[in-house]
Amino acid sequence: MNLKRLFIAFVLPLFCMAFANAQDKVVTGKVTDSKDGTPLVGVSVVVKGTTRGAQTGTDGSFRLSVPANATTLVISSVGYTPQEISIGSGSVNVSLVAGAGTLNEVVVIGYGTQRKKDLTGAVVSISEKDFQQGVITTPEQLIAGKVAGVQITSNSGAPGDGSRIRIRGGASLNASNDPLIVIDGVPITSGGLPGSSNPLNLINPDDIESMTILKDASAAAIYGSRASNGVIIITTKKGVKGKPKWNFTTQLSASNNPKNVDVLSAQEFRNLVNTYGNTQQKALMGTASTDWQNEIYRTAVATDNNLSVSGSFKTMPYRVSFGFLNQDGVLKKDNYNRTSLSINLSPRFFKDHLKVDVSLKGGLTRNTFGDRGSIGNSVAFDPTQSIYSGKTRLGGYFEWLDPATNKPNTLSPRNPVALLNLRDDKSKALRSIGNIQFDYKFHFLPELRANLNLGYDVAQGTGNVYVPDSAASQYPQGGQRNEYKQGKENKLLEFYLAYAKDIPSIKSRIDAIAGYGYQDFLTKIYNYPSYRANGTLVPGSTPVFATDNPRYTLISVYGRVNYTLMNKYILTATIRRDGSSKFGKDNRWGTFPSAALAWRVKDESFLKNSSVVSDLKVRVGYGITGQQEGIDYYEYIPNYFQSTNTAQYQFGNQFYYMYRPAGYDADRKWEQTATTNAGIDFGFLKNRITGSVDYFMKKTKDLLSLVNVPAGSNFTNQLVVNVGNVESKGVEFTLNTTPIKQKNFSWDFNFNVTYNKVEITNLTKQQDPNFKGLATGGISGGTGNTIQINSVGYTPGAFYVYQQVYNANGNPIEGAYVDQNSDGIINENDLYRYKSPEPNWLLGVSTSVAYKKFSAGFTLRGTFNNYMYNNYFSNRGVKREILNPANFLSNGSRNVLETNFYNSQYFSDYYVENASFLRMDNLNFGYNVGKVFQNKASMRISASIQNVFVITKYKGLDPEVNGGVDNNIYPRPRVYSAGVSLDF
């Protein structure tokens, strides 16, 4: 690998370089918080005009040797107003003021940084102190509920599982709605690996310093074709100059399910079968009383340990961290284990003219998967049966047998405990993301910088599954012994020139960049044959192709100009031109411009001296972004693909692999989103109250949507083509307040609220009032049933259902629906669109109080006016499923006692429930112990509860299910944790 060679040739020798320091005099001092006088740790103390500096220790004190002629120290820390202090004769004591300095905070943006006060777009940066607390194992969960307009929903309660991230709702129907994630300048691919579904879970959240969310086009358009869904920039912690600072944190947690799915108890089940079942069905019941959910879930324990050291080697700052996480899932056998290593080096050369930042992150996860199928089977398995059959067959487990063959019934549920115990499923995933960034400030022209960033993102997932031939789940196949493997290799080259210049003569400042980017994404797929448990080959499973290497490339040129006039009027303009290999020659280049204006009203003469208004800025921006993620790499090319071993066709005595022409769209091009954003940032009372209001409107055209193409015009009936428009608009409001701020007592209260509405405005090339839309949202039950639809005039994914008719007592009448078109028959034409899973309102509330050494806080998060299809009720809440005619019984939902339905009524709107919720994500307590171990270290202890409670009308297990169809997710546990953090 090129990078490795480069590293050895260039970076390593730096370790050996020594820089001489003249030590003229020594300054000591202590830095404290103005609020309560507590010592501030890790504060940077630098001699003004030089790079010489130190950091404060755990007691807030520092010791620094300075040149004899030095007069001033600059003392700064994130979240505090920097101060300059004259160097006197004695010890220097500084008290830093929190909060008010936030305006001078520097925010990481695309290709550079910017002062917060100069921002023209909708940009939110969340730093470590505001992250979610508790055991957070995957980075995106750090900011759940913290940012207006950003919805982060974990996919399930499984350890290491990912989340669905939506910034201002989605912009697309069939392409991706996931934001672009950039880690230390390396845009990473979305999508996981086999054996590791969440690409972010290989990053240790403890290594993250800040996360910046670029919400509107003017902020994000510098990322052009990948920016339509917003951008999240993750910046990891860097080394800080000074003596080595060690930090060790450890957390121990225990989690369990707050509740189980509401199934019929053994007694209720017996009553129901005895009342409604036939003789044969009654005879099928057992004599036990088994709570299958209790048999598959457990209290799960996790430990998370992180050790980091930060300091400087000679003059080179470094940070090295090591993390080890071992987390059991509440589902028995489930285990997630991550070892992570992160190294950051920041050498500087030529009097800081050349800055080099090296960042290497590596993660190794080992997963043991409990059979997830046991979750669905635990709510469907007959509670009157015992776990074991008392016989040796089928591993000794009770299973439903086909009386005719005495083999496992192919239609019945499987014993959940057997599923868990008779499956061995392990995976290993490795990922490394790294980059080296050179930033050279020209000697002859210091306003000009050249920046070269070389990065890589490689990953590999492997795994094995073993199921013995005695397992009922794989009985006809004879068990399985399979392996899988997939790799990813992504490369990045970015080069840009940056120019910044103050021109006092015209009261202007110009800050501009122009750059070039090359990024290549390669997936390495390995195909293996399938084997039975005894190691014999499953006939026909030998893959025709042993490997596949899908690959795509993105080439870009981009530029940005920031122009500031009189420190009050700020103009930002960006342009990016992207070329993607996913499109044909005539369509592959797209241009994505943006422009934004900001007016710092506060700096006008009439407000400058206001003591009430401490900040006021008005922003407007407009930009066009693109989208090409989530679509096939090659679908613009006419190709033929060969069929597999099990899809051959017979002529005579010979079988032939079929050559199939694939559907293609030679005209496919970028999806484009035009975003308008208008916002106000404000601060009152010395910024004790700050916040912002943003209005946005996103219009997406040329949607990459899967639509019906005219039959006979292509080798497919549905194709992703550029058809359709979606509009979304919304308002975001953020308020951060500090109602109480005293020496020993402070209280922070922050909340954000978002209103968002998404509507499909067009879906077809021709308008047709009879066209209902495109079905989506597959459900369990029947074959091929869908419950949602994308229709013009409605929110994407609206439920498409029959309107239930109720009797006088308010109970649903089985099979009775409203005849919407009054034609006397109930058929597909009577389905109507009812609600949608997309919330109109998002709410996030965070608060914390500190009293002396104690602190406490919580985070609340909610969504409102979102609905959920309760597929568990519709599928298992009918007698027919319980009294199955196929010689077995299944447990059902207690909902059957309410509806009394015999037959499945999948399409009744009765099952579409209000899934608005308010969840307390986190409740945490901290105590700053202070000095321990003979003053060698300082210690902080903490305790937290995650998933404290949920307030909702939703009758299923959990109102938060991605996509809108609730069909037994892996339950989200409640997590109790305690932790210790040591600095030494």
Next chain:
Amino acid sequence: MKFNFFKIAAVTACAIYLTGCTKDLDRLPQNAVTSATVYSTPAGYKQALAKVYGAFALTGNNGPAGSADIRGIDEGTSDFLRLYWKAQELSTDEAVVAWNDPGIQDFHNMNWSSNNPMLIGLYNRIVYQITLANEFIRESTDAKIGERGISGADADNIKKYRAEARFLRAYQYWVAMDLFGRPPFITETNTIGSTPPSQVASRAVLFAYIESELKAIEGELAAAKANEYGRADKAAAWSLLARLYLNANVYTGTPRYTDAITYSKKVIDAAYTLHTDYRQLMLADNHLNANEFILTINYDGLKTQNYGGATFLTHASVGDNMNPSNFGINGGWYGIRTTKNIPNLFPDYNGTADKRAQFQQNNLEINDLSKFVDGFAITKFRNVTRSGVAGSDPAGNFVDIDFPIFRLPEMYLIYAESVLRGGTGGDATTSLGYINALRTRAYGNASGNITGAQLDLNFILNERARELYWEGHRRTDLIRYDRFVEGTYLWPWKGGVKDGRAMPAYLKLYPIPVTDLTANTNLAQNPGY
């Protein structure tokens, strides 16, 4: 200074831009080939032909599922036969289904709309197969074969393939005409792209096109019984012509019974014979019945796997007290049965006299469509060989049974019906001989034979049911006999009521799916929808 900066930036950007990295934007899939490669060798032609045929049997490029041809429908239900069978059988007295798949109960209720997912899937499958045939025909012209340097016996073979692709296209146009009336019309001259096809002007126009195509390829197809098993020969084209002419009055208003006699006779005279045992027709090794089968859709439990076709017919018809191992499968799907109208056509339910009666005698009456035991189950399709050995898939999922699109008895029945309906060129004595041949096989002796006086049109319809039930003919037959929607002939749950009821005449054609009406403004809906 500002000028300098932009100059530097512009020069750098241009330099990088021009250095040629942009060629990296031409990425090609590793495991795909272009049409030029596919059609560069005779073997490639045959593999492409395998797709034109295989699209009848399989749902996609991966067996049993994973790379579907048709989107917007569950892949397991998206194959040709399963969808065609539902449209032809569930809408009649021959079959009922217990399931609640989207749109499936509409067939019993006769309340299907242009949004019915099954009909959308079937329509798309039919047109997809036509599109595949067109591509093959386009790539196999004499000029193209010549350009690619293929000559001699290879070129002769490809010409045969081309005629077969035209046959398969004609077959699918016949299906489309029978079910939907006026489908979009596309031939090898239409190119792939976004241009919407036009609609067939009338059924009569399409009828004439199908007829002319079949006659045009007659000379190019292999002689009857001379082609590989599974590939179409002259007899296949004659059989389709015979079926087309039998129903000509329905399609065009002009009877063509004389032609029906001519072409059914051509098949009959081509040395096909009845297999001795009716109960061995739909078994795992029924490829041995090639003397009776004129053209089949071929399935294999290991190499041609999917959840439709014969796998559907076998699994879905097993349930409750039926032992799956008797059917060579690992379990029943508790789905399809028949109404009492069909068992009642037989002298007894056990098949003691007429061996074609293959029923599992559950409840004769159907009180609840969703209950598998309501309605007799049918045991015609069994994935065991003549000697009782289960099919080739050891897991018992996928079956080996081939499905005959045409078999000899249909030609006997077409001949006899056409004579009765006034066609010339045939005679009643020959008709009676053919019918009694069927009955002799069914009874094992002459005890079931009928007299000339008993041979009337009503008898023919009933005999067709007895001989061909569950083979995809019933809807077409009932329409030809004016018994599909009319109140004069009822069956349980016809029109969604237990005793059956008359339904409007427009239902004799299925609607053009709304998905295509929206995508293609050249199309008009059938009357009544």
